[in-house]
Amino acid sequence: MSWLKKMFITLMFSLTLAAGLFIGFFGPVLFQEGNPIPLLVSILKLKTTDSNYVQFLNSEKQSMYLAANQGKNPLFEVKEFMKSKGWKFEEQMGSGLIFLKDENEAIVLTRQYSKYFVIWDVSKSVVR
Incomplete structure (x- = not known):
């Protein structure tokens, strides 16, 4: 077996082992929200732009930031964000933030995504 072939096999084995260890240690965090690709893209946007938040899901019923x-x-x-949409913060109950606007009430659910990021769910009816 040539030296180049041995080096290639060793490199591929090392990369496979490193990927397996990475997924083993960080897999639960990466996949806690399902498909991690939209979140990873959003993290890159946050790090490379001056944005304070990024929308990563926009469905018929909700938006996630x-x-x-x-x-x-x-x-x-x-x-x-809610203040810019005309909502006034009322109180926090657990992970839900309650906002008021024209006698209407909206609840925004929040959760921690690792120690560096926060995800929040906003109903479509709230931000129209």
């Missing part, structure tokens, strides 16, 4: 965790107040971006 990803924001960087800002430390002391990780829900600041959610409150600012």
